[in-house]
Amino acid sequence: QKEVEQNSGPLSVPEGAIASLNCTYSDRGSQSFFWYRQYSGKSPELIMFIYSNGDKEDGRFTAQLNKASQYVSLLIRDSQPSDSATYLCAVNLRTGANNLFFGTGTRLTVIP
């Protein structure tokens, strides 16, 4: 099992819909969870982070964390064509460690 797993997609949603991106991780001791957006040919850009169980909202983005299920998700409300990108899930896999492991990313396309 990979340390961080994501469905590679592609995931297509119509403009204005909710896009749901999912990620699972292997190490139950993981403490910090991040979502990055990466446009083609560009470097990853941090959009959300979450440390505690539950939901965290920032504008159109909501991160959800369930440590018992070792699951973290990102919801994008009112999806826009400019949201079309690859979304990378990243996890600090071990308590006290600072090496951030990434999933392979989910490619999202928002259709106008």
Place this chain on the structure above:
Amino acid sequence: GAGVSQTPSNKVTEKGKYVELRCDPISGHTALYWYRQSLGQGPEFLIYFQGTGAADDSGLPNDRFFAVRPEGSVSTLKIQRTERGDSAVYLCASSQTHGGEAFFGQGTRLTVV
């Protein structure tokens, strides 16, 4: 500077040559990471520095790869005897705190021909 800066942005080198890739982190960030990203893949962890020391180098693929951060700021990733399989985008990131949010530079695209 305002963000993480990496130089060069592109590097083409011949197989067997030595290359150095530079990363200048965000001022005040003590943690610095190097990653490698191949097409269609997520960033692959290489090495992490906390201050001047390499806190975790478990991701370095072999002894041809080495990185330094002598003054706890700028870091250099060094690759000896480059191989075509080393071609990738090399990303550097920094974060202010232990386990905190990491911010990436624009990357160095290395092509070994």
